[in-house]
Amino acid sequence: MKKVFTDGLLKNNPVLVQLLGMCSTMAITTTMFNGVGMGIGVLIILTCSNIAISLLRKVIPDKIRIAAFVVVIAGFVTIVDLLLKAYLPALSESLGVFIPLIVVNCIILGRAEAFSSKNSVARSAIDGIGQGIGYTAVLVVMSLIRELLGSGTFGGGLLNAGKGIRIIPEPFPALLIILPFGGFITLGCLIAFVQWRANK
Amino acid sequence: MSITSIFSIALGAILVENFVLVQFLGICPFLGVSKKQDTAIGMGLAVTFVMGIASLVCWLVNYYVLVPLNMEFMQTVAYILIIAALVQFIEMFLQKSMPGLYLALGIYLPLITTNCAVLGVVLLNTQKNYNLLESTVYGITGGLGFLLAIVLFASVRERLDASAEYPKAFDGFPVALVSAGLLSLAFMGFSGLKVW
Numbered sequence: 001m002k003k004v005f006t007d008g009l010l011k012n013n014p015v016l017v018q019l020l021g022m023c024s025t026m027a028i029t030t031t032m033f034n035g036v037g038m039g040i041g042v043l044i045i046l047t048c049s050n051i052a053i054s055l056l057r058k059v060i061p062d063k064i065r066i067a068a069f070v071v072v073i074a075g076f077v078t079i080v081d082l083l084l085k086a087y088l089p090a091l092s093e094s095l096g097v098f099i100p101l102i103v104v105n106c107i108i109l110g111r112a113e114a115f116s117s118k119n120s121v122a123r124s125a126i127d128g129i130g131q132g133i134g135y136t137a138v139l140v141v142m143s144l145i146r147e148l149l150g151s152g153t154f155g156g157g158l159l160n161a162g163k164g165i166r167i168i169p170e171p172f173p174a175l176l177i178i179l180p181f182g183g184f185i186t187l188g189c190l191i192a193f194v195q196w197r198a199n200k
Numbered sequence: 201m202s203i204t205s206i207f208s209i210a211l212g213a214i215l216v217e218n219f220v221l222v223q224f225l226g227i228c229p230f231l232g233v234s235k236k237q238d239t240a241i242g243m244g245l246a247v248t249f250v251m252g253i254a255s256l257v258c259w260l261v262n263y264y265v266l267v268p269l270n271m272e273f274m275q276t277v278a279y280i281l282i283i284a285a286l287v288q289f290i291e292m293f294l295q296k297s298m299p300g301l302y303l304a305l306g307i308y309l310p311l312i313t314t315n316c317a318v319l320g321v322v323l324l325n326t327q328k329n330y331n332l333l334e335s336t337v338y339g340i341t342g343g344l345g346f347l348l349a350i351v352l353f354a355s356v357r358e359r360l361d362a363s364a365e366y367p368k369a370f371d372g373f374p375v376a377l378v379s380a381g382l383l384s385l386a387f388m389g390f391s392g393l394k395v396w
């Protein structure tokens with residue numbers, strides 16, 4: 001049980017090791033607010049969908065399982081999307097189209113196919129939480145690096161009335177790191193770092 | 201509704217707001233199927249086709265079924281079902297008539313369903329309130345942008361495999377990501393390009 005949980009954190013991290021869910025990882029990690037918000041959203045949806053699919057695993061016919069999984073996931077995503085629109089409109093606006101796109105986040109479908117369709121409800125729930133935390137951790141690290149280098153602040157959207165705490169003075173941050181280029185490079189370097197650690 | 205606005209949507213989707221390199225949509229197939237140029241072209245064409253048809257069908261379903269029934273909150277679920285059905289249809293078609301391409305695309309063909317560029321373009325169409333023609337144009341040209349990006353990237357990766365020196369830790373995905381980053385830097389040169 002403990003292994004199921006810790007696997008998702010590092011050894012089998014969804015982004016850095018399984019290389020899933022790249023789109024959202026690179027697209028939204030421009031401020032800490034986005035990173036944390038997206039991470040927790042995916043964590044909740046992943047846990048719920050893992051539980052639901054594990055409950056349904058004996059009912060769903062093998063042939064149409066992918067379609068069935070997608071519908072279950074889309075249901076949870078719609079719930080979270082509507083809740084965010086109602087209670088956290090700022091987050092909903094800044095993540096934009098990437099909230100409904102959680103439906104096609106490969107992490108969730110991947111865990112459904114590889115884990116929760118074959119395991120008990122309790123194990124699937126733990127797996128969902130572990131993988132979700134692993135994903136959130138990567139998002140937070142990415143957004144910390146990109147926000148610090150790109151806008152020179154810490155905790156943008158969360159601290160200091162949403163403006164974040166300025167660490168690098170105004171003219172110096174490299175805006176490029178916030179742009180798509182920075183997303184590719186930062187994630188590339190992070191994965192390279194993990195590979196370097198693994199090879200040592 | 202004029203030719204210029206259609207042209208401006210097309211230009212935006214292909215270059216200025218390229219789906220892969222600027223909007224970060226469809227990264228998985230972009231990194232997964234770009235090892236060889238032939239398969240990259242096949243994948244790009246298949247995605248373009250799905251994006252065009254999906255934009256058209258989803259627009260019709262949204263405006264003639266969901267909006268009259270006041271069920272806009274079901275958009276995400278409805279769209280993903282339409283896309284899944286379309287991809288299934290294309291899979292059967294390719295298997296019968298183009299078995300070579302079918303084998304080359306392999307696992308990535310059913311994965312077009314979970315390609316966020318496809319769901320992304322449909323959601324963006326709704327978000328931007330495009331009409332039927334604009335939606336279809338945005339879908340097709342967005343797909344062409346994907347095709348352009350993946351073909352360029354496949355050529356870069358072929359060169360990379362043949363002759364490139366980089367630290368061992370960057371082997372595989374990291375070096376691909378860094379090259380994609382440089383490609384996206386090149387596409388930033390198009391920002392500011394506008395047709396009025």
